[in-house]
Amino acid sequence: MIKMGGSPSRPLMTSLKHCTLWKADRSPACRAVLMALDAMNMDIHEVDINMDREEHKSPGIVSMNPLQTLPILKDRDLILSDSHAITTYLASRCCTETSKFLLPPDPGSRALVDQFLHFNSCVLYPQYKAASNPILRGTLRHVDKKTNDEIQCAYADMEQMLAKRPWFSSGNWPSLGDISLAATVSTLNILVPIDVCNFPKLSCWLHRMAEEKFYCTANKKGLSEFSRTIGELS
Incomplete structure (x- = not known):
């Protein structure tokens, strides 16, 4: 098992x-x-x-x-x-x-998961679209400076969130919050690479997520497809 x-x-x-x-x-x-x-x-x-x-x-x-x-x-x-x-x-x-374990039933732990889901939907995903859409539509060949700076700020915020925990959850394992964030962050990392020196905790978290079986089976294929498409257009 x-x-x-x-x-x-x-x-x-x-x-x-x-x-x-x-x-x-x-x-x-x-x-x-x-x-x-x-x-x-x-x-x-x-x-x-x-x-x-x-x-x-x-x-x-x-x-x-x-x-x-x-x-x-x-x-x-x-x-x-x-x-x-x-x-x-x-x-x-x-x-x-x-x-x-992915979505805890107790209100406090569930609220933490919801909090990170909202961070993904309200902060990270709009930044992903702002960075990727101009390239995918052929209007830009790279991420513009304003969007790049905003993504770097989001990385810094996530670094602080991980200051006292290994995961974006209250437990010792990834939650649905981690999964949603990993899907977006792994994609942003192609557009705006995470600086390991500036964001060591975020980098380690993404590395741990990449070792999870569900990441390998459900994220890597599409991530490679996105990376290949961006490489052809940029």
Whole structure:
């Protein structure tokens, strides 16, 4: 049995019936959901969407999510189109021993996880889009100075957050907060590399995350695809 960051052994694969996930591996938001699924040992029906061909603008996608963003999760009549909402929903829906480590049931620990999910959605992810979109759209060949400086400030904030803890959680293992942050930070690291000398704790945290099995199975492939695309355009 595989252990995750010091948490108990994971159960056998759980298949989520009636659930479908539309995703693009290049997207860090999609990879956050994929990592959460693998961390909880969940199996779900996945549909790959090619954003370069604008498949995310198809009538079927728009009818589920007018914002035309990925990922999208459909569970019977429920449709969710935010990665943070999707991961917390899946953890609550499954409610296994492992999911309780990723999303603790006690209010204090749960609030800490929510806090880092909000930091990712409100601070890091907008910076990722500001850095990547101009390059992916062909309007810039590199990250502009203003965005670079803002990302460096975010790295500094995260360095301080890790001053007294190994993970962005209250336990001795990664939480859903760590997973969402890792998906975004690993992608930002391609655009604006993390200086190990300036941010040693952040660098060590990302290295530890990269050693987790779910990171290897669910983040590396899409991250390599993103890196390759950026390399071709910059």
